[in-house]
Amino acid sequence: MTPVQALQKALAAEHAAVHLYGLLGGQSSKSQQPVLFARLDDAYEQHRASRDRLTVLVAARGAEPVAAEVDYDVPGPTSTPAQIEGVARTIERxxxxxxxxxxxxxxxxxxxxxxxxxDASALREVSFGVAPSSFPGLR
Amino acid sequence: MAAGAAVAAGLVVTACSVDNPIAKDKSPQKPAALAPDVAVATSALAEIKVLRAAVTTTVSRFPATRAQLTPLLQLHRAHEVSLADAVPARAASGASPAPVPYAVPRKRDVALSMLLAREGRLHASLDALALRAQSGDFAQLLASMGAGIGQQLAVLPP
Structure with a gap:
């Protein structure tokens, strides 16, 4: 994988994360689940910032940054706070x-x-309940 | 753990098959120059061992911290295993001076604070070594180790 391909793959992952966190935020309640809502909101902002940074990095290499897809499959149900956290864990992994x-x-x-x-995504993993790993991101 | 060990083992094979200065240098007066990533692995392993010793000493001094600190010990052991194959025995045992015994502060809270600060520095050091690594896979392993420390510190019970 070339550096540009790796950057494009990360950008595609961030496009998906931004879309899915937007959806998760819409499924959660700021008044009834303030802690979860704040975590989702924080994650959404971090992913937006990373998406923007990756877009700049790809463009700086003369490549066309990969565009977001129209829609993304949600990796699980989102009817309850626990399910929303489960989807967030999948996104972060x-x-x-x-x-x-x-x-x-x-x-x-x-x-x-x-x-x-x-480092940041590994921390977001545990903030949504993923058990710490000796080698996050390696498998 | 297996993936990490495989990455590290690959590092040794690469270092040996291309040009292993350790194998050629027979002069005891002249320290062998380690292949770049072997030197990185050696540094990482040495720093992890020193910190594991510090955690062990702290647990011995304050047995009530055992449950709190055991996950860190397990983490460091896993990281050591993944690196051990990448570090030639001579580099692991003779290249660095014997570590200074870790002095545990008398107060438990101070001891824990000092230990966690050192864990944070090890995380930063592993990130820096990942940046230095020439092998991409080895860089990923080292960065993953650092992220693992970050995760463990984030969930450490008070």
Missing amino acids: RVTRTYGELVANTAGDDRRWAITAL
């Missing part, structure tokens, strides 16, 4: 793995940013 690949396929400043993004 996917993003963490993608950032692990980005670390492996970049160097220099791009890898530095990927490492920071990997």
